[in-house]
Amino acid sequence: MGRYRNLDEVKEAVETSGDVLTVEMGQLRDAVGYEKLGIYVIREIEKGLEELGIGYDPEELPGYQEGEVRLYRRGTLAAAIIKAVYTLGRDSDHQIGYAAFAQATYEQIKTLIPQDEQ
Numbered sequence: 001m002g003r004y005r006n007l008d009e010v011k012e013a014v015e016t017s018g019d020v021l022t023v024e025m026g027q028l029r030d031a032v033g034y035e036k037l038g039i040y041v042i043r044e045i046e047k048g049l050e051e052l053g054i055g056y057d058p059e060e061l062p063g064y065q066e067g068e069v070r071l072y073r074r075g076t077l078a079a080a081i082i083k084a085v086y087t088l089g090r091d092s093d094h095q096i097g098y099a100a101f102a103q104a105t106y107e108q109i110k111t112l113i114p115q116d117e118q
Contacts (some may be wrong), residue, residue, distance in 0.1 A: 004031040026065030
């Protein structure tokens with residue numbers, strides 16, 4: 001797992017990972033420049049991520065450095081799918097179904113493209 005010098009680097013990593021990235025709290029702690037993870041550091045991480053348009057799950061960030069956090073860029077398809085997974089209802093079910101269908105279609109299309117062109 002990478003080490004980030006600041007939250008802008010975290011945002012860049014999220015964007016280059018398809019708008020979704022799982023990191024450990026210790027990485028986020030390092031990105032805001034602290035050695036220990038406490039409630040005030042967690043609040044600073046939350047505020048910084050929100051200012052950069054990065055959502056996170058779980059909603060309450062873990063208080064230990066090994067705790068994993070899923071980061072995602074707000075307003076993206078990835079964010080909509082993550083929200084749909086946690087929201088019960090027909091609309092959410094349809095979104096999840098469409099995403100699964102799109103992935104299956106993509107996999108089928110890949111089989112039609114010669115390997116040297118992928």
